[in-house]
Amino acid sequence: MMRMPETRPYHHGDLRAALLAGAERTLRAKGAAALSLRELARETGVSHAAPGRHFKDKQALLDALALTGFERLTHTLEAADDPALPIEERLTALARAYLGFAIDNAALVELMYARKHDPDVSEQLAAAVERTITPFLHLIADAQQRGEIVPGDPERITLLAGAGLHGIAAFTANGTFPPQEALDSIGDVVHHLLHGLRPR
DSSP states (O other), rough: OOOOTTTGGGGGSSSHHHHHHHHHHHHHOOOOOOOOOOHHHHHHHHTGGGGTOOOSSSSHHHHHHHHHHHHHHHHHHHHHHTTTTTHHHHHHHHHHHHHHHHTTTTTHHHHHHHHHOOOOOOOHHHHHHHHHHHHHHHHHHHHHTTTTSSSHHHHHHHHHHHHHHHHHHHHHHTSSSOOOHHHHHHHHHHHHHHHHHSSO
């Protein structure tokens, strides 16, 4: 019987994208522990060796998943940001976009932040993390220039505000906060946050 040529795995057009899509489906359904390059190859319909052309091991696959997650989150936040809005509306829109992404992609967000804090994180992933923070940094800096919030290090203020927002996302992911209730409460959270940051 004639053997198929080695080029067969590429009949998908973009094997890397197909593998990442399959990996994300597995991540959502079963968690990161269930991910296997060999199983992904089987599900994608390619040879068991084919994924190795894109991911040297499972960790490389997890890093790639985290990277695509941060890139998608950045696009989500950039689409939600409108510098023309008053600060409270602008921050509420950004916060809702972040929380909505976290609710819709709970397993992916968990992976993203696990990889973010790994001491061996790649420069590419570290840069992707920074890009997700940029819309919030710009908002804080803009508001400080207008005298709407207290002066201080914009990065520290962004970190503190982000910690609260991420906490709500974590509570939602573990079932403490129903998703719709969490989304509905964002306006109140932002209002109280800004009230506390107003110059005295």
